[in-house]
Amino acid sequence: MRKIALMLTMLVAMMGNAWASSNSLWEQSALNRIMKEGKLRVGLDSGYMPFEMTSKDGKYIGFDVDFAKQMAKAMGVELEIVNTAWDGIIPALMTDKFDIIMSGMTVTAERNLQVNFVDPYIVVGQTILLRKGLEGEIKSYKDLNDPKYKVISKLGTTGDYAIKKYMPKAELRLFETEADGALEVANGRADAFVYDLPYNAIYSAQNGDNLVHLDEPFTYEPLGWAIRKGDPDFANWLNNFLRQARGDGTYDKIYNRWFANSDWQDKLK
Template sequence: MRHALLLAPLFTLLLGLFGAPAATAADQALWEKSTLNQIIKRGELRVGLEAGYLPFEMRDKRGEIIGFDVDLAKLMARYMGVKVSFVNTQWDGIIPALLTDKFDILMSGMTITPERNLQVNFARPYITIGQTILLAKKHADTVKSVKDLNDPKYVIATKLGTTGDIAAKRFLGKAKLKTFETEADAALEVRNGRADAFVYDLPFNVVYIAQFKDSLVHLKEPFTKEPLGWAVRKGDPDFLNWLDHFQDQIRNDGSYDALYGKWFEGVAWLANMQGG
């Protein structure tokens, strides 16, 4: 402590003589290019997503996009002091849309993978999930895990280009795999008896089984572990820094827990869904 007190006047003297380190021209140029700076100048946060992934983003009875990611984006915009808009985008083109500046940030329940990370940067994971199985009820007595489904006699439905699709290829290579454009179409294939199981993310399957317990069984123990993250364009450390601190803030002030409880621990919002 004594040495610190003795050094303090010397540091103050040197600071007075030479001044505090100034931001370099490169720092200023980086900030000018930052998506965060552009959002503030524009007064609008543009969020890319694909409506249809319960309970992250989906449409209600009025056709409006609602969900966990949607509420997080609204909260994010409030902290930025800007308005928010949502750009609904097909999943297979959602990363290219981000890279071509169709929106500022991708918030759509995207799993962080090394392959995706080659194209975009991710903020810290905001939730961790895994793949589970919605099983046709007729197999409830014979199929107890993903290993039991790895057989040529079974047809497995997945959504094209998702981590469920990847997991099915990895763990169920002996089964017949059928891919679909949407989660709803893939799950419906099982309910209609044209597939034996649907492989997809735990949150979606939890919500789906609550509506269709008569025809499906949920093997709810995840057989993968997947962190989800918000994606931004590369070369933007200012935006990534802000997003990570935003997460710290909402976890510390209880906002995150409140939204998690609303969308994952309660199902009251299902009454407001299309077809609800």
């Protein structure tokens, strides 16, 4: 009997410790703070078509923005968009400037050392915008691996990394925004712009007279929402939110709004 009583005492103690640990995690969770304060703070870098952009009237619009609105609605809280430069967006998350990054961020092993990603919500890849006149000379990214070619991307993006990995011999130039980088090629001051397929496809449609789009992705890039480490409650809620959105038609509705038509382009600055 004494042995059984001792085992029961130990079991109760273990359960108490587990409960205390779980309760402590919840108290520190971003989700707990969001619910208490009634506000979801979303970090993004406006300018990445069609994920996050700024309209003529100064509002943030796009695929990620619509999901952020749906997320806040599901939580029953207010949404606050925090526009943040790309090269500082992970440090800003880690220092609690916002609760989540929803900005077309590719899930990479390097970034995953700093933040946690929930399940990917879309998969894209790097493609190439070529200067007009090079279409017969350049057939794939391999042909750009030559010192005579000037290749552009946005600083700190997977386009930046892809050029360094797959075209190390090319002359690399990096810009603070994707728009400035693509414009450099459209104006004939560089040979190629390497960036995500959705952005390049839209930019090419708008500037087809000056560019050629090699639209076959040469990388595999799942995009995911990023949160601070050590927050299983928030990650669990986000994964279930995404699963529900895919199942009830919300995902398809938002996707079609931004990828299946171009009406939104008239709203841009």
